[in-house]
Amino acid sequence: MINSIKKRWGLTVALVIFIFLVMLAAMLLAGTLVVLLHVLGVLEPWGAPQHGAIRSGAPVGWLFAMMAFSITLGISIAWFFSEKALRPIRRIIEATHKVASGDFDVRLNVRGVYELEELSRSFNKMAHELSTIETLRSDFINDFSHEFKTPIVSIRGFARLLKDETLGDKERQEYLDIIITESERLTSLSENVLNLANYENLEIIADITDFRLDELIRKAVIQMEPKWQAKNIDVNIEIDEVMYKGSADLLQQVLLNLIDNAVKFTGSGGVIEMQLTHDEGAILLSVKDNGIGMDEEIKARIFDKFYQGDNSHTGVGNGLGLAIVKRIVDLCGGRIEVQSKQNTGTEFKIRLPG
Numbered sequence: 004m005i006n007s008i009k010k011r012w013g014l015t016v017a018l019v020i021f022i023f024l025v026m027l028a029a030m031l032l033a034g035t036l037v038v039l040l041h042v043l044g045v046l047e048p049w050g051a052p053q054h055g056a057i058r059s060g061a062p063v064g065w066l067f068a069m070m071a072f073s074i075t076l077g078i079s080i081a082w083f084f085s086e087k088a089l090r091p092i093r094r095i096i097e098a099t100h101k102v103a104s105g106d107f108d109v110r111l112n113v114r115g116v117y118e119l120e121e122l123s124r125s126f127n128k129m130a131h132e133l134s135t136i137e138t139l140r141s142d143f144i145n146d147f148s149h150e151f152k153t154p155i156v157s158i159r160g161f162a163r164l165l166k167d168e169t170l171g172d173k174e175r176q177e178y179l180d181i182i183i184t185e186s187e188r189l190t191s192l193s194e195n196v197l198n199l200a201n202y203e204n205l206e207i208i209a210d211i212t213d214f215r216l217d218e219l220i221r222k223a224v225i226q227m228e229p230k231w232q233a234k235n236i237d238v239n240i241e242i243d244e245v246m247y248k249g250s251a252d253l254l255q256q257v258l259l260n261l262i263d264n265a266v267k268f269t270g271s272g273g274v275i276e277m278q279l280t281h282d283e284g285a286i287l288l289s290v291k292d293n294g295i296g297m298d299e300e301i302k303a304r305i306f307d308k309f310y311q312g313d314n315s316h317t318g319v320g321n322g323l324g325l326a327i328v329k330r331i332v333d334l335c336g337g338r339i340e341v342q343s344k345q346n347t348g349t350e351f352k353i354r355l356p357g
Contacts, residue, residue: 091119095126107134151192154185198256198327208250208334216247216254216286217279223258224277230266231275238262242279245286247357253331260324261290261351268349269294286357291350297343305341 091113101109107130113123161178164170170178220242231238247254265275269292278289297305306329328351332339336356343349 091123095119095122098126098130102130102133107131151189154188154192157185158182158189192323196323208253210250210252211248212251213246213248214251216245216288217242219251219254220258220277220279220288223255223262227259227262227266230263234266234269234271234273236266236269236271236273236275238275238277240277240279242277243281245279245281245357247286247355249335249355253334257328257331257353260328264324264351265290265292265294265349268292268296281357284357286355288353288355289350291348293348296345296347296349298345302341302343306339 094113095111098109098111109130110127111123113119161181165175165178220240224238224240262275262277269275274293276289276291278287278291280287306325329339332353332355337354339351339353341349341351
């Protein structure tokens with residue numbers, strides 16, 4: 004209750020107090036001057052039978068001098084309180100200019116009026132978010148440049164080798180296969196960057212339909228079959244029949260990326276388990292593997308763009324798949340979490356409204 008009143012009336016009360024103090028100071032000043040003039044004999048005593056308050060012969064300039072002095076002192080008092088009241092606002096303006104010039108480390112600690120405290124907290128939050136965005140932007144550019152440059156350098160190098168007329172057919176085919184692989188890697192990178200950019204700018208999902216989520220999972224498993232069969236991985240699915248209202252294309256992206264990630268980090272002869280249940284108004288989806296797992300540091304950054312915790316697998320990915328998954332789940336109003344332990348495996352759990 005008190006916080007509510009403080010939130011609503013903080014600045015209003017401060018302005019009222021400010022005006023009251025100025026008026027009170029002016030009144031005290033005027034009273035003091037009147038008493039002083041009485042003592043000096045410039046004004047008649049109270050109740051004297053004179054037609055005017057000023058003694059006969061006293062210069063009228065005294066009255067104007069008193070008024071001018073009162074006004075001057077009143078303005079000075081108002082100026083003093085205004086300077087004190089506006090000091091936090093000036094600090095905020097100065098900090099805003101620093102942020103505008105690119106200094107995102109500036110922080111404010113304004114105390115006193117509730118609205119200014121709230122503005123200070125909002126400013127600090129804004130500066131922190133801008134700092135995070137700038138860091139991500141810088142990392143994104145650096146990582147993207149690296150990821151894009153590596154296959155291009157490889158393609159250029161092997162293309163030059165193909166110009167050698169003495170090159171044997173076996174080597175020529177090997178170099179051509181490398182060029183094709185690197186080209187596909189560039190294509191995948193470009194598609195993922197475009198998809199992520201589209202999803203990040205997307206606020207409302209348009210193509211919403213009712214569909215069987217369990218059937219979508221089966222189709223995704225079949226679509227990824229060449230990859231998990233190549234590593235002799237068993238895929239076990241325990242899924243209930245679940246109707247879902249949303250975008251089938253977006254959910255398919257989620258499933259394909261999660262299955263691909265599980266295959267990528269699961270060794271030959273491993274196991275991938277998928278579960279789907281509908282419980283208490285929520286849809287629960289789990290993709291679990293018994294692969295290499297990850298430590299806490301990797302787990303904390305697993306959804307960052309271009310982040311690849313295991314360097315031994317960087318050649319078969321670009322670190323955008325899980326970032327896309329996270330964004331799509333957020334768009335669907337759900338949440339995703341990861342549980343993992345090194346040399347034991349990883350489990351991604353998705354909770355969707357349903």
